[in-house]
Amino acid sequence: MKTNTEGRLVIISGPSGAGKSTVVRSLIQECPLPLVLSVSATTRPPRPDERDGREYYFLSSQQFEELRRDGQFLECEEVFGRGHWYGTLRPQVTTGLKQGQWVILEIDVQGAMRVLEDKDLQPITIFLHPGGIEELEQRLRARGTETEEAITRRLEVSVGELALMHRYRHEVINDTVERATSEICEILKSYQERNACSKS
Numbered sequence: 001m002k003t004n005t006e007g008r009l010v011i012i013s014g015p016s017g018a019g020k021s022t023v024v025r026s027l028i029q030e031c032p033l034p035l036v037l038s039v040s041a042t043t044r045p046p047r048p049d050e051r052d053g054r055e056y057y058f059l060s061s062q063q064f065e066e067l068r069r070d071g072q073f074l075e076c077e078e079v080f081g082r083g084h085w086y087g088t089l090r091p092q093v094t095t096g097l098k099q100g101q102w103v104i105l106e107i108d109v110q111g112a113m114r115v116l117e118d119k120d121l122q123p124i125t126i127f128l129h130p131g132g133i134e135e136l137e138q139r140l141r142a143r144g145t146e147t148e149e150a151i152t153r154r155l156e157v158s159v160g161e162l163a164l165m166h167r168y169r170h171e172v173i174n175d176t177v178e179r180a181t182s183e184i185c186e187i188l189k190s191y192q193e194r195n196a197c198s199k200s
């Protein structure tokens with residue numbers, strides 16, 4: 001049983017372009033809980049506005065493989081099947097939880113399913129999506145970070161991801177960043193209250 005001295009694990013998934021990074025950034029700023037983002041490792045190249053250690057730890061395939069062999073990943077996946085690997089670094093999670101933080105994993109659906117296999121972790125699971133494929137496509141294009149081929153691939157993958165939405169405890173529509181942030185914050189606060197009740 002989790003207690004509120006221990007921190008919680010929070011998984012936020014959703015298709016590429018749903019607004020996960022934007023909403024998570026806003027959540028960490030606005031929500032009065034000790035939230036922290038687990039910074040994943042990836043072999044994909046950084047986008048122009050991304051910094052090593054902030055959005056991701058950007059690693060070579062060899063560095064990633066070494067960490068994998070060393071058991072440093074809680075889970076890792078080749079997302080989008082294009083040779084780019086992503087993984088949750090175990091120390092990011094264990095250190096945060098020990099310090100009483102609520103550690104957010106912004107990870108894909110397959111990675112989330114792997115984390116759910118560990119019955120001790122009891123993550124709060126949230127699926128974020130923009131309400132429609134057309135909106136998703138528009139946001140991906142507006143972000144201007146992907147090639148046409150990458151956008152097509154991401155939209156193809158999103159169909160499979162949306163089909164697994166029912167595996168998440170909460171579904172949140174990112175219509176506006178402010179509203180989605182507020183809804184997720186309320187969801188998380190409801191768990192804090194449950195934790196407090198289970199202590200008495």
Ligand SMILES: Nc1nc2c(ncn2[C@@H]2O[C@H](COP(=O)(O)OP(=O)(O)O)[C@@H](O)[C@H]2O)c(=O)[nH]1
Pocket residue numbers: 013014015016017020021040041044075076077079086087088089106107108109110111112
């Ligand atoms: N399994 C897993 N997926 C991750 C991890 N980090 C990021 N992802 C997912 O990888 C996918 C691609 O991320 P990214 O390249 O940043 O593109 P974006 O989602 O379009 O911003 C998204 O679904 C992320 O949630 C991780 O550590 N593990």
Ligand SMILES: Nc1ncnc2c1ncn2[C@@H]1O[C@H](COP(=O)(O)OP(=O)(O)O)[C@@H](O)[C@H]1O
Pocket residue numbers: 014015016017018019020021022023139140142143174175176177
């Ligand atoms: N509620 C929203 N309404 C309109 N645009 C949004 C909204 N949330 C995010 N965006 C924009 O959509 C694009 C994708 O958001 P991003 O956070 O990068 O998505 P993800 O991390 O899920 O791939 C970005 O350009 C972002 O500014």
